[in-house]
Amino acid sequence: MKHYLLILLFTAFSGLLFGQSGDSITTKKPLKVEYNIINLSEDLNDTKVSIDITGGEPPYETEWSLQHIHKNSLTGKYITEGEDVQIKVTDSSGAISVIDIPIPTHSLPEIINGYFVPVVDVFSKIIFWDPFASLGIYDPILRDKDGNIMYHPNGKPVKEQIPIIVLWLVIGAIIFTVKMRFINFRGFKHAIDLVRGKYDNKEDKGEVNHFQALTTALSGTVGLGNIAGVAVAITLGGPGATFWMIVAGLLGMSSKFVECSLGVKYRKINADNRVSGGPMYYLRDGLKKKNLKWLGKLLAALFALLAIGGSLGGGNMFQANQAFSQLVVIMPGLSNMGPYFGAVLALLVGLVIIGGIKGIAKFTSRVVPFMAILYVVSALIIIFINITDIGEAIKLIVKGAFYPGALKGGVIGVLIIGFQRSAFSNEAGVGSAAIAHSAVKTDKPVTEGFVSLLEPFIDTVLICTMTALVIIFTGAYTNPLNLEGTELTSEAFGTVFSWYPYVLVITILLFAFSTMVSWSYYGLKAFDFLFGDIIKRLTGSRKISDNIYRIIFLFFIVVGSSSELGSVLDFSDMMILCMSFPNILGMFILAPEIKRDLTAYWKSIKTSQTK
Numbered sequence: 001m002k003h004y005l006l007i008l009l010f011t012a013f014s015g016l017l018f019g020q021s022g023d024s025i026t027t028k029k030p031l032k033v034e035y036n037i038i039n040l041s042e043d044l045n046d047t048k049v050s051i052d053i054t055g056g057e058p059p060y061e062t063e064w065s066l067q068h069i070h071k072n073s074l075t076g077k078y079i080t081e082g083e084d085v086q087i088k089v090t091d092s093s094g095a096i097s098v099i100d101i102p103i104p105t106h107s108l109p110e111i112i113n114g115y116f117v118p119v120v121d122v123f124s125k126i127i128f129w130d131p132f133a134s135l136g137i138y139d140p141i142l143r144d145k146d147g148n149i150m151y152h153p154n155g156k157p158v159k160e161q162i163p164i165i166v167l168w169l170v171i172g173a174i175i176f177t178v179k180m181r182f183i184n185f186r187g188f189k190h191a192i193d194l195v196r197g198k199y200d201n202k203e204d205k206g207e208v209n210h211f212q213a214l215t216t217a218l219s220g221t222v223g224l225g226n227i228a229g230v231a232v233a234i235t236l237g238g239p240g241a242t243f244w245m246i247v248a249g250l251l252g253m254s255s256k257f258v259e260c261s262l263g264v265k266y267r268k269i270n271a272d273n274r275v276s277g278g279p280m281y282y283l284r285d286g287l288k289k290k291n292l293k294w295l296g297k298l299l300a301a302l303f304a305l306l307a308i309g310g311s312l313g314g315g316n317m318f319q320a321n322q323a324f325s326q327l328v329v330i331m332p333g334l335s336n337m338g339p340y341f342g343a344v345l346a347l348l349v350g351l352v353i354i355g356g357i358k359g360i361a362k363f364t365s366r367v368v369p370f371m372a373i374l375y376v377v378s379a380l381i382i383i384f385i386n387i388t389d390i391g392e393a394i395k396l397i398v399k400g401a402f403y404p405g406a407l408k409g410g411v412i413g414v415l416i417i418g419f420q421r422s423a424f425s426n427e428a429g430v431g432s433a434a435i436a437h438s439a440v441k442t443d444k445p446v447t448e449g450f451v452s453l454l455e456p457f458i459d460t461v462l463i464c465t466m467t468a469l470v471i472i473f474t475g476a477y478t479n480p481l482n483l484e485g486t487e488l489t490s491e492a493f494g495t496v497f498s499w500y501p502y503v504l505v506i507t508i509l510l511f512a513f514s515t516m517v518s519w520s521y522y523g524l525k526a527f528d529f530l531f532g533d534i535i536k537r538l539t540g541s542r543k544i545s546d547n548i549y550r551i552i553f554l555f556f557i558v559v560g561s562s563s564e565l566g567s568v569l570d571f572s573d574m575m576i577l578c579m580s581f582p583n584i585l586g587m588f589i590l591a592p593e594i595k596r597d598l599t600a601y602w603k604s605i606k607t608s609q610t611k
Contacts, residue, residue, distance in 0.1 A: 031056030031097045033089050039081065042107030047079040049101060056091030063088040064154045071155035081105045082114025082567070116567035123574050130161035165577050169429045170419055172584040173251035176258050179591055180598065184253035184453055190605075191450040234471050239393070240400025242468040244418025245425075249460025252428030253453040258587050261449030261594045262286065263434030264442065277438020278522075279431035279579070280304045280529040283586040290589060299582035300529070303431060306575045306582075307526035310432075313572015315519025316553060317560025320345055323512035324561040326505050342561030346554040349513065353520045353550060375507050379466035386473040393472050425464060426456040430576060431583035435522045446594065446601045516557065524549050 032055045038048040051074050053060050062072050065086040069076040079085060085101045105114040133140045140159040142150045150158040177184060234241055259279065266285050267277030280300045287296030324341050383390075401418075427433065433455060437448045527549040528542070535545040 029055035031089065031091050031095045033087065033097050033099050035087070035099065035101055037101070037103065039104070039106060042110065044109055044113055045078050045080050047081055047103050049076045049079055049085060049103075050074060051087060051089075051099075053089055056095050056097075057093045059092055061090045063090075063156075067152040067154050067156065070153045079103055080113065080117070080567075081110040082117040113567050116571050120567045120571050120574070123571060127165040127574055127578060128161070128163040131164060131167070132162050133159075165580065166419060168584060169255070169580055170248065170251070172429050172580075172587065173248070173255045176587070176591060177251050177254040179595060180254055180257060182254075183257050183449075183598065184250055187257070187450050187453060188457075191454050194447055194451050195454065234468060238400045239396040239468070239472050240398075240402070241418040242397045242465060242472075243401035245422040245464055245468070246418075246461050248419040248422035249426060249456045249464070252422065252426050252456035252460065255428040255584075255587075256426075256433060256452040256455055257446075257449040258591055258594055259429070259431055259434045259583065260437040260452035261446045261597065262587065262590055263438040263445075264440060264448045265445035265594075265597070267438040275439040276525055276528060278307075278435035278525055279583045279586065280307075280526060281438075282434075282590060283582060286590045286593075287586060292589070296586070299586055303579055303582045304526040304529045306579045307432070307435075308523050308530070310572055310576035310579060311519045311523025311526070312553065312556045314576045315522065315572075316516055316556050318573065319512035319516050319519075320557045320560035323509050326508045330502055330505055338562040339558060342558035345513070345516075345561060346557040349516050349520065349557060350550070350554050352517050353524075353553075370510075374503070374510075376463065376466060378503065379470050382470045382473060383466065389473060390469075393469055396472060397468075422456075422460050422464070426459040427576070428456050429580045429584050429587075431579050432519070432522050432576070435525050436518065444601060446597050449594070449598075520550070520553050523553060 032053070034052045034054075036050050036052075038050075040046045040048060051062070053062075053074075060072075062074065064071075064073070064076055065084075066076060066079065068078065076085065081103050082105050083103055085103060087099050087101065089097045089099075105111045130140065140161045141157045142159065152158055262282040263277045263279070266282035267275055268281060269275050280303055283303060284296045284300035287293070287299070290296075320342055323345070324338055327341070386393075433452060437452050440448045440451070442448055524546060528545055532542055532545045535548065536542045
């Protein structure tokens with residue numbers, strides 16, 4: 001009887017205990033996340049999102065999809081309108097709540113940006129896809145000098161991948177270097193002789209001489225990549241990234257040789273001696289000779305379309321936007337003067353480009369040497385001041401390139417960073433420079449190939465290396481302020497010259513202006529290739545086609561300096577990089593004939609020298 005009584009009491013107590021526990025479970029509120037969106041103005045990137053968490057079991061952990069928002073933050077600032085933000089909330093019991101927040105658009109810039117955000121996302125996944133990381137061949141996560149994983153503010157690891165677009169450019173450069181039997185080295189002296197005018201012939205058809213063609217093309221590549229790109233490379237990859245930038249620049253010289261030789265070979269010279277050339281023409285006409293007519297037409301049209309988009313965005317709006325942004329840094333009172341700045345800049349650019357390639361060549365042949373000298377002399381002064389440390393700097397560069405213990409991300413990580421920044425800086429393989437070089441006065445296409453191979457050497461091997469040495473000498477890349485891009489380069493120069501940030505603004509303005517001038521010509525020729533004949537049939541004049549494009553181009557200068565169309569500009573930059581897909585594919589097919597032309601040209605030079 002006692003046993004039954006104990007069992008009964010135990011059962012009653014258990015029911016009471018578990019019943020109370022069950023009640024507490026059922027009454028505990030589920031994890032719930034609510035959010036509030038505040039769009040501070042009509043400008044981009046100023047939306048604020050705050051969240052309120054209830055239920056579950058505190059404390060909570062928050063993780064934002066945006067890299068710049070700190071982990072466990074309840075408020076996110078500087079969010080771009082038109083994109084989706086995902087927030088993951090985890091309570092102490094492990095319960096998870098994930099919310100997706102679409103950020104609305106209101107003003108015209110926000111609406112435009114909102115349309116482009118999903119397009120840019122899709123485009124990014126294609127051209128920045130990393131096949132090696134996807135296959136697990138290497139670890140893309142970056143580590144600091146002590147081997148610790150680097151994290152974004154939102155708590156996710158920092159990664160530096162091998163984008164398929166960069167891989168495409170590098171593979172092309174290596175193949176062309178080997179196929180042309182290292183023309184980047186054995187043709188260097190001859191290239192200098194050609195630029196000096198040693199082989200000029202005034203009777204040759206064309207519009208500009210070798211030097212003018214070189215400076216026009218250089219003005220389109222020498223720019224913010226040399227100032228900001230190098231700083232980014234060293235910040236992510238350490239001094240060792242400099243070594244791989246130089247290697248990539250040397251390889252890129254061969255790509256320039258092939259594309260610019262083809263540009264001159266397949267150019268079209270009109271009755272008035274106006275020249276049209278570039279990848280559009282050698283893709284269409286060169287592949288036609290190989291019985292690949294339809295492929296040639298498709299690649300040519302694709303390249304021209306990408307070139308137009310790239311000229312209006314990365315070659316125009318981005319440059320105007322960055323030029324104005326840098327001006328505001330030293331003159332904050334001009335922050336609301338973007339449209340006026342754009343109007344003045346458009347007027348100045350219009351005065352240059354209205355004269356066509358001859359006017360552009362005259363301008364760039366004067367400005368490019370000046371801006372290069374201004375920047376290079378400043379760098380050389382700092383280098384000479386620290387000349388006793390040159391051995392240590394070289395040691396840091398070489399050791400950082402090959403010794404994983406001294407790198408962020410190991411040898412592969414630093415190699416990727418160096419190659420990527422070099423490719424973005426000198427545009428070897430993109431095909432844009434071939435448009436400018438096509439206008440040269442010569443009857444031997446490979447001569448301009450020789451001249452063009454100097455571009456990556458000047459742009460990357462010389463100017464980028466000087467920037468890198470300044471950053472290494474001054475130790476700016478170890479600065480705890482976490483500066484990056486132009487800010488880091490400005491800080492490096494500023495440690496020696498307190499007034500240099502002002503000079504840097506002038507340099508950036510000149511770089512941006514000259515880049516716009518050159519890309520206006522690239523876009524004009526691409527526009528003419530696609531629409532010139534159609535507009536001529538409708539209006540009776542091909543000049544109308546040119547003027548239509550120029551008006552569009554000048555209008556977008558005002559747009560670029562007045563707005564922060566982030567995704568539009570990103571998309572345009574991607575279009576410039578994507579120009580390399582049809583261009584290098586065509587170059588692979590046509591390279592054998594350039595090799596034959598090169599062999600014949602060398603023989604003729606040797607024959608003339610023995611006479």
